[in-house]
Amino acid sequence: MAWLKTAASGTVCAALLSGTAAFADVTPEQVWQAWEKGYETYGYDVTVGKSDRAGDVLTISDVKLVNSVEGSSFDMTIPEIRLRDRGDGSVEASVSEKMTGIARADVPDEPPVELDMVMTQTGTKLVVSGTPEDMIYDIDAPKITLEMDQASTQDKNLPIKIWLSMENTTGRYEMLKGDADSVKSSVKTGLVKYSASGADPESGGTFNFDGEFTDVTYDGNFLLPSGVPMEKLDEALNAGAKIEMAIKFASSSHSVNIDSPDGPVSQKSSGEGGNLDMTFSKEGMHFSGASKGSALEMTTKELPFPVKLAIDSADMDFMMPVSKDEAAQPFKAKLSLNGLTATDDLWNMFDPTGKLPRDPATLAIDLSGQMTLGADLFSPEVAKMPSPPIEVKTVDINRLKLSMVGADLNGTGSLEIRNGGPLPMPKGVIDLTLSGANGLMDKLVEMGLVPQDQIMFARMMLGLYAKPTGEDAYESKVEFKDGGEILVNGQRVQ
Structure with a gap:
């Protein structure tokens, strides 16, 4: 899926056009100088064909932005600012x-991937507006679209198209300058729509997916140290x-259609709103989010009816360290x-x-x-490892x-993990209840x-390792001892 990685890179880079504009001042020359500094902070080389001041207008022509990082690159041309x-x-x-x-992106053992x-x-x-020390940037964008087409590679043509649209976007960026620039942003978009399509010339299969989000709000707080390139995230x-982002949306809908030699597959999903919060800092990274009223419908040739699932609500909360430290640091995963x-058709x-x-x-x-x-965690050293040194x-x-x-x-419990041997060994207790x-x-x-005989074995195991606490209710205490010994309700199982 190298094309997806490359597409994501292009989308982020395009977003810099609006995001870095927060580095503006109150005169045209100061605005352009601040833009240049902003792009360079994100690792871009900036070249200008011509700069001309006529009256109250400063015109910068043939602007080229070039970014290259470890086998991938992004070039962008702006005819006029x-x-x-x-x-x-x-x-x-x-x-x-x-x-x-x-x-562009290099792919191991494959021709490079390009997206126009x-x-x-x-x-x-x-x-x-504002002052050089406290700049305010207001945006009102009726419609912004982004289109990407995968170019032909050296020995095969993989037609992939990606389209993104944002309508009725309004918002404000504010930046306070200092040893570290502080950027605050608050943006609302009435409608975000996307689509993608592609084909595999070898199998003849095709795919199409599209979707939309309504009433999207974005709030961000960034603390950016001066002189440190942001593409080197670890530094x-x-x-x-410090990067803080909060995204909310009122509703969503998505569809996927795949036509392959194995048969067609179609899928539709929708949601009644959700949110996603993200934080990156030296202390760690934190993701949390929630959704409600989610529904999924899928049709395949293997089933004579659509598979329909629904979830009232879902949420997640994930946190882990990102900086090297010999001392233990907290993590959580929820x-x-x-x-x-599920619908009765599936149950039946x-x-x-x-x-x-x-x-x-x-x-x-x-x-x-x-x-x-x-x-x-984000260092080049870790990027070359098969797995993070955790x-x-x-x-x-x-x-x-x-x-x-x-x-x-x-279940609840607490375990201490011993990492000295060939495999991590737990020590502690897990309490389980089953009804x-x-x-x-x-x-x-x-x-x-x-079969009855298999159920009899299951009942026997339940009787051996679970203690009755009521009608069709049981509890078990699982103990992990030194040396790999495991006890269940006092009985040794290993």
């Missing part, structure tokens, strides 16, 4: 309606860089899927008489603990829950899905 002194201490900025670029890009904006209004974070349901495939409870299912995992990191020291199971088809499993297991096994036998 106009910066007009409005006479009131502010500057109006405009760029050409169309801008072009080429993204065209960025189009219509009716965009950009106004910079920037160690120098004190995921929950609440109210997972293996339960036509409706014997199994079809209540909404729940899955929840909540882990935290301590780990050490042997090198900066050692988990402790794991706390704050919550483990799986509830479905009438059975309910819950509804016997009822579920009875129904599986009655339905003919599991």
Whole structure:
């Protein structure tokens, strides 16, 4: 999927056109100097064909931005940038309606991948005001589109097209200058739409997917140390860089259609809103998000009906260190899927008489603990490693829950991980509770899905390693000892 990586690089680079404009001042010359500095901060070489001041307008022509990082590059050409002194201490900025670029990426054992890009904006209004020390950048963009086409490679043609559109975008960037530039941004977009299509010339297969997000809001806070290139993320974070982003949307819808020799596949999904928060700093990276009212429908030739699933809500929370430290640092990983349901058509495939409870299912995992990191996570050194130099020291199971088809499993625990041997060895205790297991096994036998002798073995194991606490309810204490010994309710199993 090298084309996807390259496409993402192009999208980010295009976004710099608006994002770095926050580095503006209150005169046209100061605006352009600040833009140049901003692009260089993100690792771009900037060349200008011509710069001309006529009256209150500074025109910069044939601007080329070039960025090259470890086997990939991005070149962008802006025909013209106009910066007009409005006479009131502010500057109006405009760029050409169309801008072009080429993204390239080397792929191991394959020809290089190239994407041609065209960025189009219509009716965009950009106004910079404030003071050199506190600059404010206001944007009003009725529509911005980004189109990318994969160019032919040396020995095969892979037609891939990507399209992105943002409508009714308004917002503000504010920057405070100092030893580290502080940038605050708040942007709203009424509609974000995207599509992609491609074909495999060898198999003859094709794919198309598209989707949209409504009422998207973005808030960001950036602390950018002066003189540190942001493309070297490990150096920037160690120098004190901090990136905070919060994204919300009101609704979403997506569709995927694949036509391959194995048969067509179509998928539709939708959601009633969600959010994603991200933080990067020397102290660690943190991702959290949530969604609600998600629905999925998929059709394949293997099934005579569409597969339909729905989830009332889902959320995740992930945090881990990014900086090298011999001392243990905290991490956490949380995921929950609440109210997972499927349509009767799917249930009836293996339960036509409706014997199994079809209540909404729940899955929840909540882990935290301590780990050490042997090198900066975003350093070139780690990028060349097969896996990051991470050692988990402790794991706390704050919550483990799986509830479905009438059975309910819950667990908590705390483990210390010994990393000295050929394999990590845990030491600690996990407490488990289980209810509804016997009822579920009875129904599986009655339905003919599991033979009676296998259920008898399962009941025997349940009796050996689980202690009854009520009607069809059990609990178990799993102990991990030194030397690899494992006890369940005091009985040795290893």
